[in-house]
Amino acid sequence: MFRFEQLTYFVTTVEKGSLNKAAKALYISQPALTKQLAQLESQLACVLFHRRMTGIELTEAGRYFYERACMILEQVEQTVEGIKRFSRQNPLRIGALPSIANYYLPDIIAAYTEDEQSRVSITVRDTTSELVALLEQGSLDLAFAQDFAGHAELPGRELFQEPYLAVLPAHHPMAEQETVDFLAFCREKLLIHRDPCDIRSNFRRYCNKLGIQPENVLELDFNDSLLTYAAKGQGLTFVPQMMAEGIRDPHLTVRPFEQPFTRTIDVIFQRDAAGEVEQLCLKKESAS
Structure with a gap:
């Protein structure tokens, strides 16, 4: 049948x-x-x-x-x-990468009514593969991730692309430039999140594409603040644009790269959550 x-x-x-x-x-x-x-x-x-x-x-x-x-x-x-x-409405289980959970989701959740917010739960994971695994297990209804490569059973929808931006100590010579040369950036001491991390993986792929290998790297756990270390003059780092827009520290300067590299933000979801995805996207548009 x-x-x-x-x-x-x-x-x-x-x-x-x-x-x-x-x-x-x-x-x-x-x-x-x-x-x-x-x-x-x-x-x-x-x-x-x-x-x-x-x-x-x-x-x-x-x-x-x-x-x-x-x-x-x-x-x-x-x-x-x-x-x-x-029946009562089922809870909406949302997964997200840390940067998206902190800098993209708040505007969406704020657009919900208090009753709607009460049924939303948010799970944060460091990598897209971890979020996909939770979706496969049925533990999430949808997830906001990056650079989604597709899945046989889980639909995905590209939301937007954004660049990574260089974050420099305000006194650093590169801070005086309008744009930062990526190759020169990689020759400096870099502050980078420890694996596993999608942002770290994206950076590694881009370096491999350009045929370079940064050597002076200080790895930090995801809960450590790259921006705090950079503000103290401990090195240079980079962050997604959505995160860079919130930097207000006078000890830091944000600059675009001359050779920009980007990430794609996607929403991955269960088939029966397609309606919720549409509503979320509408809420984001109304909040913007």
């Missing part, structure tokens, strides 16, 4: 007119969607549509099944909406 999820896949494909557009709307890969629809046709023992250069073309069986599938989905949606009045 076919699954409810396959009905959603089929109806979305029909309404979008092509497998490519449907896959994007469903946050899955096109091969995965094709496989699910092939299994559906096998289970029904009939062909539902033909692929054409211009999209898909429904067979007579496909048109009949589409009408029935729409009715089933509508009835399920009505039932789910109706049952909500019999």
Whole structure:
């Protein structure tokens, strides 16, 4: 017997007119969607549509099944909406990297009502892989991470990109420049978070891309303050833009790199949390 999820896949494909557009709307890969629809046709023992250069073309069986599938989905949606009045709202479990939890999420949470805030819980982890593991276990509904490479079962949505900025002691010669040369920056004493850390991993990948290897590095645990060490003149560091915008220490100067490197901020979520993701994004837009 076919699954409810396959009905959603089929109806979305029909309404979008092509497998490519449907896959994007469903946050899955096109091969995965094709496989699910092939299994559906096998289970029904009939062909539902033909692929054409211009999209898909429904067979007579496909048109009949589409009408029935729409009715089933509508009835399920009505039932789910109706049952909500019999139960309390489930808590919304959000995961995030430390920088995102401290500098991005507060504006979103502030846009919630007090009742909504009471059902939100936030879990912080150092790496995207840790957050993905919690999502796989069903311990989170959604997670704000960076540089998400994709997942067979978990949808992801890119939110924005932001650069890393150099943070220098105010008396450092580089602080007098409008921009900082990344190669020269890497020859200085650097303050960097200890692994595992996504920001550290991103920095390492960028250095490898440029063929350089910083040698004078002081590693700190994530709970230590890089900015405090930098303000004391113990070295140079770098932080994401969202964090840099909050620096008010007169002993520190923030400068962009001449060869900027960036990170992508993504939200990864359970399929049934897609509605919550949309609401979160709307709240962020209204808070900005």
